[in-house]
Amino acid sequence: MTTATLQSTAACASTLEAYEQLLTHTREAGTLGAVSAVLGWDQETMMPPGGVDYRAKQFALLARIDHQMSTNPRIGEWLAQCESDHAFMGGGSAESAQVREIRRDYDRATRLPEKLVSELAEISSKAQHEWAAARKASDFARFRPWLEQLVKLNRAKASCLGIPAGGEPWDALADTYEPGCTAASVTKVFTPLREQLQRLLRDLAAGSKQPSNRFNETALPVEAQMKFARMVVQSIGFDFQRGRLDTSTHPFCGGSHCGDVRMTTRFTETCLNDALGSTMHEAGHGMYEQGLPSTAIGTPLGSAVSLGIHESQSRLWENQVGRSRSFWTWCAPQLTSCFGSATSAFTLDELYGAANIVEPGFIRVDADEATYNMHVMVRFELERLLIDGSLDPKDLPAEWNRRYQEYLNVTVPDDRRGCLQDVHWSMGAFGYFPTYTLGTLYSAQFYDAAKRAIPDLEAGFAAGEFKPLLDWLNREIHAHGRRYLPGELCERVTGSPLSSECYLSYLEGKLRPLYGA
């Protein structure tokens, strides 16, 4: 199908030749992926309603061509030839990292039988419709048969992918999103984190003061909010020559490559902090994409490491930067010049406080920094049990609600605001949720390293200087693409394996004073 495939029908004369052909072929599959990404963005932002059905056909065709390209047996031959050349593979070269990662992708693609892939695609497409209807009606019984099928198919998927030695089926699924991630490693980090977060939340609730939420209740014209959000993300370093910002129902960051990053956000009349947070979040994703090396477009070294690392970049800009006092020091006069008297009366303390309100609730996407991870933990524990076979899908709502009561001390009123709130499982995505919290922990650990590396980092923010941080992230993280595995990257950048220490110390250091706790 591809030039590379057609050019060569016999073993290559040299490892270098095999490697070049492997890379050419990989780049082409990447180009096709980029096409799908633009169509995906278009569907959410620009496409008229009449385009829905035929767009699905376009995606299906591209997916089929992509599958054929990704499982082409020539890839296996080129890989084998490269891998058998120990001189070529040794020394941790960029080339050997490309081969390692292309192998990873190829093995994953070829291990899944086409029948299972198309069954999963079909069932999850239907399940998403059913889930949407079930959520609307708060009717778990309607979704349950679909969930059962999806769990069954995902267990089959896990066993095709191969369960790591000493591991469990969930690990094989999680590895798709976060290479090397296992339930055991997640539990090791999550268990102490949960206990400490619960203590912190108890203390904050009993604190001697409470930041004012008044700024978050101030109505501001949506058009001015868009202008403001655009100014902020441009100031922190998102390059509009190589990207766009539009609106969509659910904010996301897509697009096709480092030269063309498409992110979206959304606005409500109140509150600006929602829009600002989600725009800075997506800009964090976007700046990661823009920071990937253009010379490696469409290959592993031109791609993001993992969902967890991707999330670390969005969280870092949204939270460590966007909810810091120094950021708001810079932001306050900008607010006034954009919104005039509607915001000029707020003090820096009020603005900073309003960005850091903690309030346990039922809904993950509305959660604050401190409670957010509890939502993720509930989902991780439950999906692990579902995939493991030890939780019957029919018991999901009860188990969900019990945990919300225990971890967050809230009573879930109905399944719509309970176990039906997220789209992920209906999409067949199990093993995805923990990457949100892993990203949060990575963000704090990376930020801690950045503060050590960059003198007066936060004083710079107060003066509107965000470039030193972006340059550091570009150099330390973005430029490597998938050269290192997530854990490896973390140790290289921060000097330590991932833990919740930096995160907890960051969070406690910020929230305890604000709440007098």
Add this chain to the structure above:
Amino acid sequence: MTTATLQSTAACASTLEAYEQLLTHTREAGTLGAVSAVLGWDQETMMPPGGVDYRAKQFALLARIDHQMSTNPRIGEWLAQCESDHAFMGGGSAESAQVREIRRDYDRATRLPEKLVSELAEISSKAQHEWAAARKASDFARFRPWLEQLVKLNRAKASCLGIPAGGEPWDALADTYEPGCTAASVTKVFTPLREQLQRLLRDLAAGSKQPSNRFNETALPVEAQMKFARMVVQSIGFDFQRGRLDTSTHPFCGGSHCGDVRMTTRFTETCLNDALGSTMHEAGHGMYEQGLPSTAIGTPLGSAVSLGIHESQSRLWENQVGRSRSFWTWCAPQLTSCFGSATSAFTLDELYGAANIVEPGFIRVDADEATYNMHVMVRFELERLLIDGSLDPKDLPAEWNRRYQEYLNVTVPDDRRGCLQDVHWSMGAFGYFPTYTLGTLYSAQFYDAAKRAIPDLEAGFAAGEFKPLLDWLNREIHAHGRRYLPGELCERVTGSPLSSECYLSYLEGKLRPLYGA
């Protein structure tokens, strides 16, 4: 590569089976074409500058996959099986029309050697850059070597495609855009048309009065113009549930299928008529696309007949409707409610007159209804001679300027405003220009038939009723896709073969009274 291809590796058991497989394969190639169309629209409207290089790679990959799909030898086998079944092919069925048109596309695709296709793509891509620079500098010598190469490659292309018996090389090229079109048939229509237009232009210039241009010199805010243009195209029948209107440097109508039509327009502070004309023009194209049968998406019966017929739809709404007195009767109060006092003082006579100013000039895209076709004739005559080999590219400017003097009585000041003004030849598109005038003639002939078929058609326009016309066009023209060849369609719809009669009588009937001539 495609499911259809993989499913079947031997002759089909029945004609129907062969036909079904042929159609499945054709639909898939159509789906891929729709993907390219969305990317093309995106490139002109949404893509940030940083996306340019990689977008070119995406197009190249899709074009290569498309070529492989379109020249798959299985198509030839399926076609042969269908064609040999005389019962299946007889009686002028929809199926036999599909087979006829797929045969046409397949033969054209397989007759061109891949080397020639890629050489043409490469040279015309470079030539477009050189042309843009040459036009800017008004430096024909810079473009000349590229024009020479393009002429040479297009002569080779014509001989690969096959010159019809008794025809000439140009015919083979024109057939791409307008099936069945030959230089001889075009000349037969153009020669008397030119003489009559020249007489009309002389008479108008000597007329006893002159419509006022004042409305075209009235500055109006661009945002309000956009709102107005949107209201107008919605009123005439463009369906925004199945399409979009955006802005781009050069207006066009693209998008992927009848459920998702993307058109663009452009605005200047003055004049609204430019924007209105180009928006209604593109909406005419867009409503044709929206009127194609959704059941036949991606196949010939779901596609437009030819560029000439496509252009007839755009011209009809732009000119026969948009420059009519009855349209302006409806439009006048709409103008006032949109632009207020800026336009309320204009009388209906002034508005109608301003939409019908005739003024010979050098630039095709700025030309009025009466002089436009002279621009096309100059290009047709010259490209015919170039492809024929009887005009040396070096003599192009002199021959161009001589004809402008003779046909339009204007002295071309420089090559930028002369033979370098259009992009078409630099794109390697020879045989394209006449479709603009053929479309103009078709539009008048179709409109004449519509007036006969629909009682009080124009009285309806004055009351804002455009649906009867669109319904008629949907039924008589759009619904057929490529079922009939252009000439056949014209005779079916109007009862006569194409001629310039209706057009001249329409034009004279409108312009002579306005100019007192």
